[in-house]
Amino acid sequence: MRTHIRRYLKATEAGDVETATNEYRHAVSQIDRAARKGLHHPNKASRIKKRLNIRLKSIATATES
Numbered sequence: 799m800r801t802h803i804r805r806y807l808k809a810t811e812a813g814d815v816e817t818a819t820n821e822y823r824h825a826v827s828q829i830d831r832a833a834r835k836g837l838h839h840p841n842k843a844s845r846i847k848k849r850l851n852i853r854l855k856s857i858a859t860a861t862e863s
Contacts, residue, residue, distance in 0.1 A: 799828040799837075803850070810853050815861055822854050 806821035826847050833843035 799825070799832050802828050803846075806850060807853075810857050813857055813861065815854075815858050818854055818857060822850055825850060 802821055802825040806818055806825050809818035809821050829838070829843045829846055832838050833840045838846075
C-alpha cells in the first residue's frame with residue numbers, strides 16, 4: 799500500500815497526470831484492501847483516498863490550463 803502511495807506522490811510531484819492516475823487506481827485498491835482486512839479503519843481509508851484524489855484533481859486542472 800505504501801509503495802503505491804509513494805509512486806503516486808512521486809508522479810504528482812513530477813506533474814505526470816497519466817502515471818499519477820494509474821498509480822491512484824492501484825493505491826485506492828490497496829487502501830480498500832487494507833481497510834477490508836482491518837489494517838486501517840474504514841474512515842481513515844476514506845480520508846486517505848480523499849486526500850490523494852484532491853491532489854490528483856489539482857495537477858489535472860493545472861496541466862489543463
